Amino acid sequence: MSAVLELEHLRKNFGATEIIRGVDLTIQAGERHAIIGPNGAGKSTLYNLISGLHEVTSGKIRLRNHDITNRRPFEINRLGLSRSFQVTNIFPRMSVFENVRCGVLWSMGCKYSFWRRVNGNVEVQQRTEEILESIHLADKRHIPASLLPYADQRALEIGITIAGGADVVLLDEPTAGMSHTETARVVALIREISQHKTLVVVEHDMSVVFDLADRISVLVYGEIIASDTPDNIRGNRAVREAYLGTDFV
Amino acid sequence: MSMKGLLNNYGVWMVAALIILLVPIPFGSGFALSIASQMTIAIVFALAYNMLLGQGGMLSFGHAIFFGLAGYFTIHYLNWMGQGVVSYFPVSLLPLLGGLVSMVLGVLIGLVSTRRAGTTFAMISLGFGEMVTALTLIIVSFFNGEEGIQGDRWVGPEPLGITFGSDVQVYYLAGAWCFAAAVAMYAITRTPFGRMCNAVRDNPERAQFVGYNTQRVRWLAFTLSAFFSGIAGTLHALVFEHVGFETVDIARSGFVLFMVYIGGTGTFLGPVLGAVLITWLTSILSNFTEAWYLYFGIIFVTIVMYAPGGLAGLIFMHEPIWLTDPRLLRRLLWPYALGLASVLVALVGIIGEMEMIYHLSNDITGEFVMNLYGFDISLRNTVPWVICAIIGAIGLALCRKSFPLVAQHWHQVMHEARERVLQ
Ligand SMILES: Nc1ncnc2c1ncn2[C@@H]1O[C@H](COP(=O)(O)OP(=O)(O)O)[C@@H](O)[C@H]1O
Ligand SMILES: [Mg+2]
Numbered sequence: 203m204s205a206v207l208e209l210e211h212l213r214k215n216f217g218a219t220e221i222i223r224g225v226d227l228t229i230q231a232g233e234r235h236a237i238i239g240p241n242g243a244g245k246s247t248l249y250n251l252i253s254g255l256h257e258v259t260s261g262k263i264r265l266r267n268h269d270i271t272n273r274r275p276f277e278i279n280r281l282g283l284s285r286s287f288q289v290t291n292i293f294p295r296m297s298v299f300e301n302v303r304c305g306v307l308w309s310m311g312c313k314y315s316f317w318r319r320v321n322g323n324v325e326v327q328q329r330t331e332e333i334l335e336s337i338h339l340a341d342k343r344h345i346p347a348s349l350l351p352y353a354d355q356r357a358l359e360i361g362i363t364i365a366g367g368a369d370v371v372l373l374d375e376p377t378a379g380m381s382h383t384e385t386a387r388v389v390a391l392i393r394e395i396s397q398h399k400t401l402v403v404v405e406h407d408m409s410v411v412f413d414l415a416d417r418i419s420v421l422v423y424g425e426i427i428a429s430d431t432p433d434n435i436r437g438n439r440a441v442r443e444a445y446l447g448t449d450f451v
Numbered sequence: 452m453s454m455k456g457l458l459n460n461y462g463v464w465m466v467a468a469l470i471i472l473l474v475p476i477p478f479g480s481g482f483a484l485s486i487a488s489q490m491t492i493a494i495v496f497a498l499a500y501n502m503l504l505g506q507g508g509m510l511s512f513g514h515a516i517f518f519g520l521a522g523y524f525t526i527h528y529l530n531w532m533g534q535g536v537v538s539y540f541p542v543s544l545l546p547l548l549g550g551l552v553s554m555v556l557g558v559l560i561g562l563v564s565t566r567r568a569g570t571t572f573a574m575i576s577l578g579f580g581e582m583v584t585a586l587t588l589i590i591v592s593f594f595n596g597e598e599g600i601q602g603d604r605w606v607g608p609e610p611l612g613i614t615f616g617s618d619v620q621v622y623y624l625a626g627a628w629c630f631a632a633a634v635a636m637y638a639i640t641r642t643p644f645g646r647m648c649n650a651v652r653d654n655p656e657r658a659q660f661v662g663y664n665t666q667r668v669r670w671l672a673f674t675l676s677a678f679f680s681g682i683a684g685t686l687h688a689l690v691f692e693h694v695g696f697e698t699v700d701i702a703r704s705g706f707v708l709f710m711v712y713i714g715g716t717g718t719f720l721g722p723v724l725g726a727v728l729i730t731w732l733t734s735i736l737s738n739f740t741e742a743w744y745l746y747f748g749i750i751f752v753t754i755v756m757y758a759p760g761g762l763a764g765l766i767f768m769h770e771p772i773w774l775t776d777p778r779l780l781r782r783l784l785w786p787y788a789l790g791l792a793s794v795l796v797a798l799v800g801i802i803g804e805m806e807m808i809y810h811l812s813n814d815i816t817g818e819f820v821m822n823l824y825g826f827d828i829s830l831r832n833t834v835p836w837v838i839c840a841i842i843g844a845i846g847l848a849l850c851r852k853s854f855p856l857v858a859q860h861w862h863q864v865m866h867e868a869r870e871r872v873l874q
């Protein structure tokens with residue numbers, strides 16, 4: 203096994219407040235890694251640092267052999283790391299099909315081409331169709347994304363994230379706000395799409411976490427207090443204390 | 452491709468080409484043809500402007516600089532050709548050259564202005580607009596101040612006897628370029644860049660996370676828009692054989708925003724509608740009334756408030772209905788006619804009052820007589836004031852009655868269309 207994503211002594215301040223307080227974390231190739239922790243622990247902030255949305259205050263982020271610290275989001279994306287958002291972040295005025303296709307274009311070498319018809323690119327169309335099939339939105343392809351029901355928007359969020367074929371995928375609370383059946387559908391989807399990928403998922407639903415993850419890291423107040431296999435995490439005292447009074451299993 | 456397929460895919464374009472070709476037959480007179488030429492120019496500029504506003508979500512208050520500067524360049528180039536300073540370049544291809552000049556300017560200015568979208572972009576565009584307008588008045592040797600510069604498009608060899616000396620020939624030149632530019636701009640909306648332009652407009656944050664540099668996308672949109680604006684500006688210079696600071700100033704920038712917004716930013720057709728309608732209105736209104744700018748303001752505010760999709764938005768609002776069953780539209784005919792008639796009655800009254808007020812405050816003869824709707828009236832007489840007020844009041848009362856009726860029928864028909872689709 204080899205490390206795909208490495209965080210070294212990562213710190214992030216917003217003004218005087220330190221939100222990420224020295225995080226060291228290594229994600230191995232092909233693993234499904236869950237990050238759990240209470241609300242406000244800094245999980246989304248960690249994603250924002252990795253994906254280039256926010257600048258790090260100090261520390262290093264490495265993607266395979268690239269130093270991606272403070273690189274711009276599109277550069278990091280082109281290196282094969284893609285993320286979803288906790289708050290649905292799609293292209294509301296465009297159709298479902300167009301949304302997914304936007305995720306496909308760069309990876310298919312379309313770049314900024316303003317001289318070739320996008321509909322004429324068979325590979326792009328096929329890839330978009332595949333993604334639509336896998337997120338079960340093929341029959342809603344013409345609907346403007348803003349009109350989709352919430353659960354479908356969350357599926358589309360994942361669809362856009364994986365459309366570019368990134369092999370490191372970061373999902374931020376993909377099942378938040380969903381019913382049991384919807385959650386089951388998304389978990390199946392995540393399992394399917396993460397087959398030959400490295401997956402990092404922030405998730406609150408513990409049954410999902412223990413069902414899906416090969417490894418679990420626990421983030422509390424900007425620090426990783428444990429990073430281990432699900433079984434060991436379950437038995438970890440520090441983790442139990444951090445989650446005291448919640449429905450942690 | 453089959454005949455039917457051809458018609459489906461290119462029918463609209465064939466009709467457009469046919470219109471451009473046939474216009475000089477009924478409208479061959481100097482005045483009408485000049486308006487037709489202005490329309491083709493306005494269409495190109497409006498479409499170019501909508502590449503920014505509608506497609507890319509960038510609101511510019513200074514886009515006329517790319518229109519006007521290409522115009523200045525063109526006039527100078529014509530004169531230089533006449534003097535033999537520069538080598539001959541076919542006049543029919545000058546729009547390409549003018550477009551390239553504006554494109555280079557677009558690359559440079561866009562580098563600065565497209566780093567940010569939204570308010571920052573709008574403010575920077577305003578700044579550049581003011582700067583260039585000031586320059587046209589400062590650098591007299593190139594821009595010749597308020598007078599502007601003149602040129603003669605009739606230079607060089609005359610292939611097939613085409614000199615562009617006549618109005619018809621220059622109309623066809625503008626028409627051909629209008630057609631080509633419109634096709635090109637439409638094609639661009641269907642490319643990867645065109646799609647990402649929309650994506651960056653809708654959600655610039657997310658666009659970065661699918662691998663696109665949003666600044667690059669905006670910059671490219673800006674550059675391409677400048678190119679097509681330059682084509683429009685060149686055509687303007689060729690048609691009028693004159694350019695002045697009014698081709699670059701804020702008023703022109705505002706006017707194209709007007710056209711595009713009134714026509715509708717959301718569709719490709721919108722700016723075309725706006726350009727044709729506003730050019731036509733300008734030419735007739737400015738003949739009949741001096742207060743026409745006021746009326747434009749009113750139209751603009753009304754559209755912004757009640758029909759933010761513009762005229763095209765109003766038309767395409769009916770798309771679900773005609774896709775379901777065009778016969779349903781017939782049920783909207785008489786409510787619409789009623790609504791429109793009410794508005795017209797109200798307008799006759801209100802415009803009458805405004806014309807009289809305008810005349811009253813601008814009367815330098817001291818006689819206070821004017822011609823309103825073909826009647827010679829004296830403003831000292833209260834009768835015309837009262838009559839216009841009554842007509843206006845009746846019109847407004849009719850509007851209050853007919854608008855709910857229009858809304859009611861609209862909802863009924865929409866409801867029925869939806870029912871039929873769901874069946
Ligand atoms: N852009 C920001 N500016 C200031 N504070 C922020 C910003 N983003 C997040 N925070 C703060 O950082 C903390 C962690 O937030 P977040 O990463 O969203 O937590 P989590 O995803 O673990 O629930 C919160 O207290 C939040 O208020
Ligand atoms: Mg979060």
